[in-house]
Amino acid sequence: MKKKFLLGIFMVLFIGLTACSLDINISTGDKKPDVIDNENNQEEEENKQYENESFKEVKVSKSNGKITVEGKARVFEGVFQYAVISGTEILLENHYQTDGAPAWGNFEITIDKELMTKEDVSIELFVYSAKDGSKTDILTIPIK
Template sequence: MTAIPSMAATNKTAYTLSEATYPIEVNGSVYTGQGLPVLTYKGNTYVPLRAMGDMLGASVAWNEKLGKVVISSGAAIAPCNNAFCDVLVTGSGGRYTVTGKGRVFEGVMQYAVEDGHDYLLEGHQQLEEGAPAWAPFSLEITIPSEQLPANGTLTLELFENSAKDGSRINELSIPLETF
């Protein structure tokens, strides 16, 4: 299928688009067209913006006053459980800063970083206060480049040790980066 060439208002250039012959998958769901085709032009894929926004959970709207499309995604909800909350990860390439709040027994939080097969880093941090109070924390995590997975996800595990038997409790797993 060839789309009808259209003329851009500013430079009168004609563009010939073709319908894509391959599927588009977004977060595990395949775009089914919904009456609007996926097109290609010079090796680039063009998709209906509103349909992609819907599949990604983003709002796509036309702002008449400003004469532009505005795309907004809802703020990601920070991971939370009984012991850790408002956890935010920044960084890449093996260098990460993790901030949040902890509410752990005697103020001692444990953490570990794994690559899906092995633990690359394990440690603990003393918070300013223990449970039941929430106390802020900040972790600087560095994984040497030779330990970064070629294909996989680095995951941070936050947890506390049970006062009863020392087992892991209140575990919260947070992806750091996918390679």
């Protein structure tokens, strides 16, 4: 009996240490998007990349009165939604079609800077759940 108990404790410790050493995220709660800064912290916002399980290599650039959001998405049937939000107000909501999962499909969304005149504007990329219609895999990108 003691051997089984000690073996059980050993297995729990081994799995826990392995997960930590491999940097595996075993939590099931909501995650904030990963922000990847390809250079040092003093680089411009345009060098930042955002990602989560459904979106990767997402970058924001600004030019000629437009804001461009581009990256890759791996979503069911290649369809995802995006919204421009200021606080709780939705300024724009639309959808985008790209390659369907399991492939990573490229996307490029262009938005007029006129929508960005309010404070605390962000862009959300997300998928509506087929199960209950809720937003899932939300990637929130602040626009400054």
